[in-house]
Structure formats: C-alpha cells, structure tokens
Amino acid sequence: MAHLARPSHRLRPQRRARGERGGVSGKEIPYRFADATPAAEVTARFSHLEPGGESGESLRVAGRVMLLRLQGKLAFATLRDWSGQVQLFCLAAVTEDFEELKRANLGDWIGAEGEVVRTKRGELSVKVARWSLLARARGGFGDKWRGIHDPEVRLRQREVDLWANEGVRERFLLRSKVVATLRQLLSARGFVEVETPVLHPIPGGGLAKPFITHYNSMHSDFYLRIALELYLKRCVIGGFERVYEIGRVFRNEGTGSKYNPEFTMLEAYQAYGDYLDMAELQEYLIAGSAAAVTGGTTVTFEDRPLDLTPPWRRATMSEVIEEVTGVEVNLEMGLAELRRLAGSLGVEVAERFDAGQVMTEIYEKTTEPNLWGPVHVMDYPESVSPLTRKHRSKPGYVERLTPIAAGRELGECYSELVDPVDQRARFEAQAAERAAGDEEAMMTDEDFLRALERGMPPTGGIGLGVDRLVMLLTDVHHIREVLLFPALRPEAQRPPEDD
RNA sequence: GCGCCUCUAGCUCAAUUUGGCAGAGCAACGGACUCUUAAUCCGCAGGUUCUGGGUUCGAGUCCCAGGGGGCGCACCA
Numbered sequence: 001m002a003h004l005a006r007p008s009h010r011l012r013p014q015r016r017a018r019g020e021r022g023g024v025s026g027k028e029i030p031y032r033f034a035d036a037t038p039a040a041e042v043t044a045r046f047s048h049l050e051p052g053g054e055s056g057e058s059l060r061v062a063g064r065v066m067l068l069r070l071q072g073k074l075a076f077a078t079l080r081d082w083s084g085q086v087q088l089f090c091l092a093a094v095t096e097d098f099e100e101l102k103r104a105n106l107g108d109w110i111g112a113e114g115e116v117v118r119t120k121r122g123e124l125s126v127k128v129a130r131w132s133l134l135a136r137a138r139g140g141f142g143d144k145w146r147g148i149h150d151p152e153v154r155l156r157q158r159e160v161d162l163w164a165n166e167g168v169r170e171r172f173l174l175r176s177k178v179v180a181t182l183r184q185l186l187s188a189r190g191f192v193e194v195e196t197p198v199l200h201p202i203p204g205g206g207l208a209k210p211f212i213t214h215y216n217s218m219h220s221d222f223y224l225r226i227a228l229e230l231y232l233k234r235c236v237i238g239g240f241e242r243v244y245e246i247g248r249v250f251r252n253e254g255t256g257s258k259y260n261p262e263f264t265m266l267e268a269y270q271a272y273g274d275y276l277d278m279a280e281l282q283e284y285l286i287a288g289s290a291a292a293v294t295g296g297t298t299v300t301f302e303d304r305p306l307d308l309t310p311p312w313r314r315a316t317m318s319e320v321i322e323e324v325t326g327v328e329v330n331l332e333m334g335l336a337e338l339r340r341l342a343g344s345l346g347v348e349v350a351e352r353f354d355a356g357q358v359m360t361e362i363y364e365k366t367t368e369p370n371l372w373g374p375v376h377v378m379d380y381p382e383s384v385s386p387l388t389r390k391h392r393s394k395p396g397y398v399e400r401l402t403p404i405a406a407g408r409e410l411g412e413c414y415s416e417l418v419d420p421v422d423q424r425a426r427f428e429a430q431a432a433e434r435a436a437g438d439e440e441a442m443m444t445d446e447d448f449l450r451a452l453e454r455g456m457p458p459t460g461g462i463g464l465g466v467d468r469l470v471m472l473l474t475d476v477h478h479i480r481e482v483l484l485f486p487a488l489r490p491e492a493q494r495p496p497e498d499d
Numbered sequence: 500g501c502g503c504c505u506c507u508a509g510c511u512c513a514a515u516u517u518g519g520c521a522g523a524g525c526a527a528c529g530g531a532c533u534c535u536u537a538a539u540c541c542g543c544a545g546g547u548u549c550u551g552g553g554u555u556c557g558a559g560u561c562c563c564a565g566g567g568g569g570c571g572c573a574c575c576a
Contacts, residue, residue: 052534067536067537067538069534069535069536069537069538069539070532070535070538071532071533071534071535071538071539072531072532072533073532073533074532074533074534074535075535076534076535076536076538078536087535087536089534089535091533092533093533105527106526119534119535119536120534121534121535121536122534123534123535123536125534142509142510142511142525142526143509143510143511143512143524143525143526143537144510144525144526144537145511145524145525145537146510146511146512146525146537147510147511148510148511149510149511150510150511150568151568151569152567152568152569153510164510206575206576207575208574208575208576209574209575249576251575251576252575253574253575253576254500254573254574254575256571256575257570257571258575258576259574259575259576263576265576408576409576410576411576412576439574440574440575463576465576467576468576
C-alpha cells in the first residue's frame with residue numbers, strides 16, 4: 001500500500017480524526033456477555049411478526065456495529081454477528097445510556113438486551129433496553145458501501161477484509177464445510193484419519209523442492225513435508241487398511257494464481273484397491289463436497305456449467321492429447337519423434353528429458369488447460385511417476401490417473417507401487433536425475449524401503465488439492481481467495497509512530 | 500528471476516483525447532431530527548497526487564531512476 005512509505009507524521013491529522021468519539025469510553029467492558037441469541041435465529045423465530053408488532057419477548061444479541069442511523073431521540077444500528085444481521089432499535093426514553101450509544105463507532109462490538117419488535121417500516125429489531133460495549137474499533141475499515149479493495153489491506157489485514165467485504169466470510173465458511181464433508185465422506189467408507197510428521201528427515205512422496213529447517217537438539221537439518229504419502233503407506237503396511245490425512249504440505253516454489261508455498265492436501269490409501277477404485281473415490285469426494293455446499297453436483301465456474309456428477313469420463317493421456325491437438329502422441333514412437341512433435345507444437349523440453357517426460361510436458365502445456373471435463377486422464381509414463389505401480393498391460397506406463405475439471409488438476413489417483421525391489425530401482429533412477437541437476441528428484445528413503453519389505457498389499461491411493469477444490473466450488477480464480485492468510489512477502493518496514 | 504500495468508484524502512474513485520488553481524461520495528468532526536435501511540439536511544475539516552531527479556513559464560498528467568502493489572511467463576498441485 002502506497003501510504004506505508006509515507007512519513008508517519010503526515011498521517012497524524014487523519015489518524016487523530018478517526019475513531020475519537022469520546023462518549024462510549026465511559027462504558028466499562030464486561031468480562032463476558034452470555035446467552036446471546038444468534039441474529040439468524042432471531043430473524044427466523046420472529047419472521048411472522050407484523051410491522052409495528054411487539055413480540056413481548058426479550059432477548060440478548062451481540063455483534064459488530066455495521067451501520068448507524070441516528071435520528072435525534074431515535075437511533076438504529078445494524079448489528080452483525082457470525083450468523084447474520086439484526087437491527088438495534090434505540091429510543092431515548094427506553095434505552096439506557098442512549099446518548100452514549102449514539103457515539104458508538106462503526107466496527108464497535110456491542111451486546112444488547114431488549115424486546116424483539118418489528119418497526120413500522122418492517123425491519124425486525126431488538127428494542128434496546130440495556131447494552132454493553134464489548135470492544136471499541138479504531139481505524140479505517142473502508143467504505144461502508146464498497147468495502148476495501150486494496151489487495152494489500154485485504155490480504156495482510158484479513159480481519160478487516162472478513163468483515164468489511166461482502167462474501168469473504170461466507171467463502172471461508174464454505175471452505176470449512178468442504179473439509180468437514182470430506183472427513184464425513186471418508187469416515188462413511190471406513191477410512192481412519194491419522195496425523196503423520198510434518199518434519200521429515202528425507203522429503204518424500206512427491207517431486208518438489210522442499211523447505212529446509214534445522215533441529216537444534218538433533219544437530220541435523222529436517223525438511224518440511226512435501227507430501228503425506230510415505231508415512232501413510234507405512235500405516236497401510238501396519239494394518240490401517242483405509243487411512244487418510246488432511247494436512248498442510250510445503251513446497252519451495254513461487255506463488256501464483258494457483259500456487260501457494262503451503263497448501264492443504266488430502267491423501268487417502270485403500271488396501272486391496274487399484275487406481276480405478278480410487279477414481280471412483282475421487283468422484284465421490286468431489287461430487288459429495290459440491291453437493292454438501294451447493295446442494296447439487298453441477299457448479300458454475302467462469303460462467304460455464306460444470307457437471308461433477310459421477311461417473312466421470314475416463315480417457316488416456318494419448319487420447320486427450322490427440323483430441324485437443326489433433327496429433328497422435330505416445331511413448332511407442334520414441335524419444336526423437338516425441339521431441340520433434342514437441343517442437344512442432346511449440347512445447348519447450350529440457351535436454352535431459354526422457355520420452356515420458358517429453359510426453360507429459362506436451363500434455364501439460366497443450367492439453368490439460370483445455371480440458372473442461374470433468375475427465376479422468378489415465379495412463380501416465382512411468383518416468384514421471386516414481387511411486388506408482390507399472391501398468392498391468394501397457395509397458396512404459398503406470399497406473400496413474402488425474403481428475404481434471406475446468407482445465408485444472410484437482411488431484412491424483414494411483415495404483416501404488418508395492419514391490420520393494422521395483423521401488424529401490426525407481427529411487428535409484430531418481431538419484432541419477434538428482435545427480436544430473438534435478439532439484440526436485442526424490443532421495444532414496446531406506447526407512448520406507450524397509451517398510452515395503454514387510455509387505456504392502458495391493459493399494460490404491462489418492463491425493464486431492466483441497467484449496468483447488470474450494471476454488472472450483474466457490475468460482476474464484478486466485479488461491480489467495482481461499483487461504484485466510486496466504487504467503488506474502490514480508491511487509492515493508494513501516495516508520496515508527498511518533499505520537 | 501524476465502515482460503506488461505498500476506500508485507491521487509482514512510475508504511471508493513474523478514480531474515478534458517493533447518500539461519493551466521486537486522475534486523466528489525462515504526467515513527471523521529460540529530449541529531438538526533421519534534420509524535431509519537448506504538437515513539436525510541446544514542456546517543466544518545481533511546492532500547509532499549508513492550519517492551527522487553529531469554523537461555517546461557507551469558507537471559497528478561510528459562521523461563528517467565527507485566520503491567510498493569497487481570497481472571502474465573517460467574518451476575510446481
């Protein structure tokens with residue numbers, strides 16, 4: 001925000017002018033305000049009260065003053081709590097400390113007690129007999145009609161955004177419902193929720209650059225987890241046949257409209273299942289979340305309808321590439337031909353890429369953003385999937401499938417690699433990649449290999465990007481809109497206030 | 500990291516395409532008002548136009564540099 005750079009003494013006249021109404025300061029702030037009725041409940045319970053009607057029933061409400069309409073010996077305040085809004089109707093002859101109440105600031109928290117009435121103009125109100133100031137608000141909270149649009153304030157001072165701007169609280173409430181719904185849906189299928197370490201001695205389970213931290217008492221560096229996978233698989237080996245975790249993972253990457261360095265991942269593993277079983281589970285979770293928060297399985301995204309009703313179409317990577325580009329692409333044609341095709345499609349590929357990496361690059365650049373879907377894209381090349389089991393019938397491919405909706409990858413489904421010998425070979429291939437300069441390649445995890453040697457049954461796994469799912473369901477196009485406190489550059493040093 | 504855009508009152512925004520006294524609404528402050536709904540009305544304040552430099556008789560406006568912010572690209576989910 002531009003004015004942060006301005007010397008503070010220039011701001012002082014305005015700072016002084018704001019929030020300086022003195023009267024309410026005489027009120028003592030109580031330690032509690034019990035038994036408040038939520039505004040939404042007041043609205044519902046007295047919906048049949050006629051204009052001008054008096055309910056004869058007194059109750060207490062509490063919330064934040066959003067608007068004040070002062071009218072001499074009358075005053076109206078719009079009070080907002082978590083559930084909704086209700087009007088306070090204050091009369092000089094009825095309301096204790098009436099003159100004090102008129103000096104409330106916008107943003108103040110107030111608790112009030114009085115009879116529920118409906119005004120002559122039809123607004124359901126609490127006719128305030130007694131009231132308490134619960135908190136004073138100081139500082140500019142934006143235009144009362146248009147709110148605050150400065151992204152710098154909205155994101156760095158999210159508490160302001162949450163109450164000053166329409167729809168923001170609702171979006172985060174919806175996010176909470178989505179997460180709760182995912183837990184219910186998984187629980188209904190017998191999945192057990194566990195919590196695994198965030199600090200990893202070796203970052204595994206995905207391809208990404210990790211954050212490094214230091215554990216003093218162990219005199220060694222640890223990594224913030226980039227995935228949940230390896231510990232969850234060890235739970236399966238230990239006998240948790242259906243297990244999941246919803247947790248934060250961390251990847252040392254730039255930010256963007258779809259990227260935040262920490263994000264919330266759901267991973268679930270199901271013994272005796274394969275990637276097709278997991279595709280069904282994905283649909284169940286995604287469509288179930290949509291139904292829980294929107295009432296249906298068709299959502300609107302970017303003004304286009306998106307029907308998430310299961311079952312979704314399944315198509316191979318080769319099929320969808322050909323549909324979108326008109327060009328046939330597959331591993332069988334070999335590295336040289338794949339490179340030639342990539343060039344003709346305008347896709348740049350690194351020197352060290354093998355056939356599978358080139359094919360995946362072509363898919364991600366040309367095809368995925370153009371798949372409205374929803375569709376499950378299946379049969380990925382083996383070289384880009386080091387923890388996935390080889391395809392049962394197609395050499396060079398693995399049993400991996402990604403649910404795509406609105407051109408976005410929402411998650412992953414796998415037939416998990418359960419063979420310790422194969423797994424060791426994949427780790428060694430990754431080590432070679434790493435030696436060749438790929439910072440995202442995996443490190444060999446001997447603990448995990450030893451676990452696999454204890455015996456892992458055929459297992460299906462899924463990953464689901466919770467943030468992206470919420471974006472899809474709320475029709476927002478920046479991940480910051482679904483993260484309460486997104487990663488931001490540290491705030492510019494503000495000159496000290498000298499008053 | 501590279502490209503494009505942007506920065507005016509506490510907030511939201513104006514300020515003749517092509518330089519000519521920096522404005523409005525809301526908020527704040529003082530006042531009026533017993534049924535308001537972004538209440539209304541009267542009054543009063545509030546500005547280093549992000550910073551620094553340049554061109555010019557004159558710069559919010561044009562040029563250069565720096566800073567904050569946004570959006571694309573790239574790595575990634």
